[in-house]
Amino acid sequence: MRAPQEPATTQGQDQEQATPCTRIVPVVLAGGSGTRLWPMSREQFPKQLIGVVGSDTLLQATVHRLDGFAPEWQVAKDPIVVCGEEHRFVIVEQLHACGLDARLVVEPARRDTAPALTLAAAVACAEGEDAILVVMPSDHAIADTPALQQALASAARHAQRGAIVTLGVPPRSPETGFGYIRIGEAIDDGAHRIDGFVEKPAPELATQYVAQGGYWWNSGIFVMRASVWLDALRALQPDMHAACLASFVEGKLDGGTFRPGKDAFTNTPADSIDYAVMERLSKSSGWAPEGVVIALDAGWSDLGSWDAVWAALDKDEDGNVGRGRVEFEGAVATYAHSEGRLVACVGTSNLVVVETADAVLVADRSKVQDVKGLVTRIKAQRAPEADAHRKVQRPWGFYDSIDQGERFQVKRIVVTPGARLSLQLHHHRAEHWTVVRGTALVTRGEETFLLSENESTYIPLGVRHRLENPGKMPLEIIEVQSGAYLGEDDIVRFDDTYGRCG
Known part of the structure; x- marks a missing residue:
């Protein structure tokens, strides 16, 4: 891709006489x-x-x-x-x-x-x-x-x-x-x-x-x-x-x-x-x-609703569509999708059932257009289920929020080989890291050190820190956050491989 410049156009030309182009x-x-x-x-x-x-x-x-x-x-x-x-x-x-x-x-x-x-x-x-x-x-x-x-x-x-x-x-x-x-x-x-x-x-x-x-x-x-x-x-x-x-x-x-x-x-x-x-x-x-x-x-x-998804997929002899761990018993014209747990539909008719790690939707297929209004209400409540899944993709890998309560949150963090998180600090929380797979390169304040499996470290509130994976296999850690505020916007970045500073 070339550096930006004013693109040429053909205004005023006879478009019928324009040079034929075969490049798409x-x-x-x-x-x-x-x-x-x-x-x-x-x-x-x-x-x-x-x-x-x-x-x-x-x-x-x-x-x-x-x-x-x-x-x-x-x-x-x-x-x-x-x-x-x-x-x-x-x-x-x-x-x-x-x-x-x-x-x-x-x-x-x-x-x-x-x-x-x-x-x-x-x-x-x-x-x-x-x-x-x-x-x-x-x-x-x-x-x-x-x-x-x-x-x-x-x-x-x-x-x-x-x-x-x-x-x-x-x-x-x-x-x-x-x-x-x-x-x-x-x-x-x-x-x-x-x-x-x-x-x-x-x-x-x-x-x-x-x-x-x-x-x-x-x-x-x-x-x-x-x-x-x-x-x-x-x-x-x-x-x-x-x-x-x-x-x-x-x-x-x-x-x-x-x-x-x-x-x-x-x-x-x-x-x-x-x-x-x-x-x-x-x-x-x-x-x-x-x-x-x-x-x-x-x-x-255009897959504008769960009913459209049901219509676009092959169905069994009773008109059911199941994806993931799904079982039907006496069900008719039902769509069921499981991301993990077993979903069993018994005697259902014209229903949509969608299971994820943090939310379950059950809806009449004729009312699925109302899901948009439901999500608007969830957003108004500032519930996290409207914005992100429990498992969140990042350029360096992903994290999964596996537990939370008052003043604490537990995450499973997986960093791809050769990747690293930003150099950052938090104003409102401290963190404990325990390596469960792979090797971690940790920056904490002015020190840099390696952590192997079953080793851990503590990141105090307000201290600059960074997590890197120097190995050839995925790095997996368990992070326990504690503090008065645990939101993702409590991150101040100083250096970032992926251009997210500021």
């Missing part, structure tokens, strides 16, 4: 923090980072969707992934696990999908070529990847000539949780001009849309040339364009990670791709690209 760059939007799949999905570990429909996480499945794409197209091996700082390290770890080194764009604040795509388009243009972007949310499920690739190939041909293309899903039922695209006249290759967008409809209107035809679900997948998106945004959302480009030019490159300028990006209006551009294409005056929609019949689901 996947853009994965991974900045969401969905709550409808709670308790699996949390604020700090959203649904794109979990595996609910297969062995891969939703993010990993997304970045592999263009594998084996039609040979006449040159698909970049390193996708552009746009995410937030709080999820950056887990995303990098998951991408490395599936053999990818993505170009990461780390948003300094959440501003919805239109600014996120604008940063990705600026990165693509700054690389020196006007590639075709295939923009995919990271939290959807696709059952038929070849069918998706066929639709994307058709979309790329229209994007070559300057159109902005989206994929629409012919509805299977009158869903009220999706936006709809009203399709216009047919062009060719199964494509239609976009006649308009419709908000999530009431049940009666959704039934009417399905009955009369001409309305497709909005998949949130887009295809366009990078310069075409930037020019469209300049014409239709000049304030957003100016703020995003200023943020890009002020940004800094750190290896394969690009960090846009914080102040300029914070001033960027928040809006979605649909609202900012797509809904305005047919209504704008002056220059604007053509909006095109292509049918996607590939078993698409």
Whole structure:
């Protein structure tokens, strides 16, 4: 990835005469923090980072969707992934696990999908070529990847000539949780001009849309040339364009990670791709690209609820889906997910049961959309179950909060070989460390020493300290914290390998 500079665009050109481009760059939007799949999905570990429909996480499945794409197209091996700082390290770890080194764009604040795509388009243009972007949310499920690739190939041909293309899903039922695209006249290759967008409809209107035809679900997948998106945004959302480009030019490159300028990006209006551009294409005056929609019949689901997860998975003869340690006895149309303990469903009907280490959800499948409101209440109570799992991933490994009480907390900490925590201190707690596996290199004040298995040390309140794993096997310690306040924000960092100081 090159150093930031003002990306060139093609405003004023005849898009029909633009030089054909066969290079495709996947853009994965991974900045969401969905709550409808709670308790699996949390604020700090959203649904794109979990595996609910297969062995891969939703993010990993997304970045592999263009594998084996039609040979006449040159698909970049390193996708552009746009995410937030709080999820950056887990995303990098998951991408490395599936053999990818993505170009990461780390948003300094959440501003919805239109600014996120604008940063990705600026990165693509700054690389020196006007590639075709295939923009995919990271939290959807696709059952038929070849069918998706066929639709994307058709979309790329229209994007070559300057159109902005989206994929629409012919509805299977009158869903009220999706936006709809009203399709216009047919062009060719199964494509239609976009006649308009419709908000999530009431049940009666959704039934009417399905009955009369001409309305497709909005998949949130887009295809366009990078310069075409930037020019469209300049014409239709000049304030957003100016703020995003200023943020890009002020940004800094750190290896394969690009960090846009914080102040300029914070001033960027928040809006979605649909609202900012797509809904305005047919209504704008002056220059604007053509909006095109292509049918996607590939078993698409946005996995917006536990009921959608149940619908996307194979079922037994009674309509049940079980994941993990699950047993059914006389159950019908039940979804059960266990992260550890045995979950037994006896005589249940149309239920969702999800078990994690620190929370259990039991819900009627027809009421799962209300989970979002439940999580809002949990957040208002400042309960930790809304934000993070008991087991929390960190760039150096993970910790698991295994017990807590008044003025104490016990954690199991696992540090990967060669990794180290930040040099830090705490104002409100002291810590006892006991090594149960591996070897620890400990910095405590001015001294540095090694601890082996069954050895321990004490870190007084207010003393600088650091934990490192110098060995070739995972380091595992038990940490006992004691003090008046045990929150994770009682950390003052002085040095950090992962850029978290300040």
